[in-house]
Amino acid sequence: MTIQDVQTLRSVSSASLFAQARAEGRSSLDEAAGKALLADFGIRVPRSRVARTAEEAGRIADELTGPFVVKVVSPDILHKSDAGGVALRLADGPAVKAAVEAMAVKPKIAGALVEGWLVEEMAPAGREMVIGGYRDPQFGPMLMVGLGGIFVEVLHDVAFRICPIDAAQAEAMLGELKGRALLRGARGEAAVDEAALIDVMLRIGGPDGLLMRHADEIAELDLNPVIVSANGAVAVDARVILAPDSAGEVGKAQSASPLDTFRPLFEPKTVAVLGASTKDVAIANTFVRRMKAFGYSGALYPIHPNATEIEGLKAYPSLAHTPEPVDYAYIAVGAERIPGILAGANGRCAIAQVISSGFGEVEEGKALQEALVEGAKAGGVRVLGPNCLGTYSPRGGLTFPADAPREVGSIGIVSQSGGLTTDIIKRGEWRGLRFSGAVTIGNSADVKPHELVAYYLEDPQTRAIGLYLEDVKQGRVFFEMLRGAKKPIVILKGGRSNLGRLAAASHTGALAGDEKGWDALQQQTPALLVSTVDEFIDLLLALQHFELRPERPTRAVTLFGNGGGSSVLGTDAFAEAGLDVAPYPDEARMHLEALKLPPGTSVANPIDTPVRTLQEKEGFVAGEILDIVYAHARPDAVAMHLNLAAFVGRGSVDPVDNLFAVIEQTQARWPGLAHFALALRTDGSPELDDRRRHYREKARQVGVPVFEEIAPMARALAGVGHLERRMSERQG
Template sequence: MSVSASNAASFNALFAPSTIAVVGASATSVSGGNRFIRHLKAFGYAGRIFPIHPSAAEIEGMPAFTSVSAAPEAIDYAYVAVSAPQVPPLLRSFSGKVRVAQVMSSGFSESSGGHELEHELVRAAREANVRVIGPNCLGVYSPRARVTFTERTTDEAGSVGIVCQSGGLGVDIIRRGQNKGVRFSGLVTVGNCADVRPYELLEYFLASSETSVIGLYLEGAGDGRKLFEILRAAKARKPVVILKGGRTGQGRRAAASHTGALAGSDNGWKALSAQTGAVLVDELDTFLDALLAFQSLPPRVAAAKRAVLFGNGGGASVLGTDALARAGFDVAPFEAGVAAKLQTLKLPAGSSVLNPIDLPAGALQQDEGRAAEAIFDTIAEAGETDVLVMHVNMTVVLSFRHVDMLGNLMNAILRVKSRDRSGMHVVLVLRSDGDPDIEGPKREYRRRAVAAGLPVFDELTSAAEALACVRHFETFRARAAKNT
């Protein structure tokens, strides 16, 4: 199933607009339209911006136009921030001039008495031949095109595409995601989904060469069958992670009041995941961690099963083993030949190389990380490991101030990864106590690691849950390949 030519053109205009009209900016105060213009300018948007106002000559330092039809160019993307009753006639005035409009305005099906007005919005959009995102949504984040609806966003583009039914949660996904190292090809908030539906944007991201991982935050279930058909037809071509709101009775009531959505049954979403390979998660942090893992770890042909845990801290290693086992991984002792090779490395007293591998912090630095690299090489060369989880107690490691212990360890991991041909997944867990003196260096090490393709997690449980998401996808693909 592929995206239609008309939808492709509309959504290309949404994520890479050459011209943007802003309807609802003020010449005398700061409205949502004004803030959007300021965000565009601060983010470095290079296209043309046309403020629309019935009487103002200038808005935000740019010439204003009395209507969209008065603008000197066709409009790729119109940002609409006017009162709800004004929206349908405004959309009709876009006929032949606007490709896609995003309606920020609320007061439609999410509120009492707004359903008929939303139906009128859809009729107006059809008459004007313009696709509408929303209403009741915040906008689009497209770092390649330098388009954003919020502040404090990175212009570093990536491969993760997001469809989000909540504007506020969309902001959280961008900001928390980028702090974890997730980099986006694009994110769109869709609100009430009166016209453009999430499944259409899913089709677009599945077809996009700039997107390799897709995340969906959904509240409604009206498109459940269509989503299922698209995901089934895609045959797990790309990882799709779904965070579904309203999976409990009380959550369904909250979804109805938020976006007017009918949330559907939890069992239906679990069945969709089992039958399509899409990954269903329960929490925002798990959603972001799964996206990070998929961004950094190319799926294996055979699903990952055998795991090795390596780090400093015996108690943490025990808890990490439990977390990996609960996630479906086998943290088994090494085969005799591998164990014998590890024993020949003459590691210091207090070291354990049984799996989990537990080394004193000083041993991690031995010979500028070469001792650790020898362990990594031995594990990789044996070909018995699908997942290697390296965990580090940041407080202890950073106390060795005369040497860049963690930097040396990361370099050792990356050297081994460059030589490995087995497709072993390697992840890093940076444990800390939250001390501000630790968090600063931790952010920098995270940045360096993720830039090199090494996903970083804050807790061993988080790493295990993210790896379980990857394993679910790999298992489905392997089973599907076997049955073809």
């Protein structure tokens, strides 16, 4: 920017500062303009002026109050300290003049275009902080805060959030810092004004903050350091990297009702199939056969240019020739034909799912994918895919996997992987999951993930949502939607390192790894990221059965089962997951001890009961134990674990079978008090694995999720607690 006096710049609007920098072809604001920008947003900066020569710098110092700092102003030098372009603690005008003369001859400065020298009053001593911002490629503006100096340079002690933030989120960010105690006066140091620091964070990342008002202008922002003391906060350095002109918005919301838009997908009355053959068994033929076997009761229309009958069904030459408009079309034909097919629908097809590949997933198919989207717009069709496998909706009789459960459940799935979705449906079925729907979306050329999430959020049949995502597409809309969500969301994220790191020009950029936006997302919304399919199914299984309690998030757990070593390891697993298996208060222990359970029983929490104890009263002794726990310990969750091998050959009565009646009765007596989860452990033998399947179905009938080990159960309950806390913050 053409060098100007800083006081003059401060009278210029922030929009004018960006416009002038772009008009001059600059990629960043100089420091004077950066501080003028901060001042425009009410952030304190030191008094300063820009000098063109060493002599002028000395004269400026005589008009300000020392000590001083002097910095080089050059569009060629972004990291001034590295170039030797910063001098600190200069006492007076002569010292300032001498410092400028010494810096001017340093190699990196002498060879650069130097526009001037910033002469600035040094800020009072205090704690150095760094506040930064950057434009995440998926979620848009993000805010960073951390301790400055060695804490950011070496320890990377920072926290991130997606903007906008509020005061509570700013406070939570500070709470994540390992060095938070330093702000509060550790080791005899004076405490700093945290309220002033939070105020700066809100002026940068709040609803009307700098990053939100100028989201399209800023690629990276670094205030490093911000000096915070007992007397407030002062930004003593400002680095503002401009975003490319093409940055634009990160997604726009859709206006149509999600339930109306996607009802033809989840409850189709007419289904067309493109790609079935009269001779070969193509994937589309398999789809027709699976639909028949699944019991689809609507009209099935094979589409074929020449055939009159396919798979025993009357065929039609195009989507425009079916007897009725088509709710859902399954398309598995050559990629190059599909744009024309969609354009020719003439408004008679609501949803088309393109199974075919050869589009945007490969370089040579990107233009064809654009043509597909244009064809769909011309034909009035919303498109799922391409490069996917299909949709599973038991309520609508729609399926692409074989032998999927017909029972309508409450878990809604959206996935960018067709094969993984099949795995989730089948493994989930075996574990007890039942689905309200599962949609594969592949490349998401038209319908984006957030649109289907919007459907599930409004769908009364769905109580929890599971997503497998590699690329969220319109991430900003996705974030805003999740921020207001009233249902829990579990995200299995693939390719967390595929976006590529920023070519960072600041500390913020260097620390802004690809995963930071997703990590922030789960701190600001009722969503939780998991890393494996097993964790994904485990948590969804818990959400299928539990009624979440935002008013009392899960933390205190009763661990109850057989096997002393297992109880010890289980306690460790719960502690590692951030949950408490703490000894009971005296009153609870007194009542439990009064039961006079057999020797070897421990009732301290964990409750460790030998098989003999659980066989008392044909297993119904567990109900007496649980009644006392619920009445006097009042945990947030009860986690029961049983080693099924220990029950083999131990009497004629199966106490585990009776246990499900006990659980059902206990939950009825103490509604909403505690989540109940069960880990059924086996030795891997076919006999015990079969027995566990029997028990799992009984547990499903009484609303209890079953896990294979204690540690996965602990992680699932910890996930439930996380989601409850996020929902509590949203309600607050």
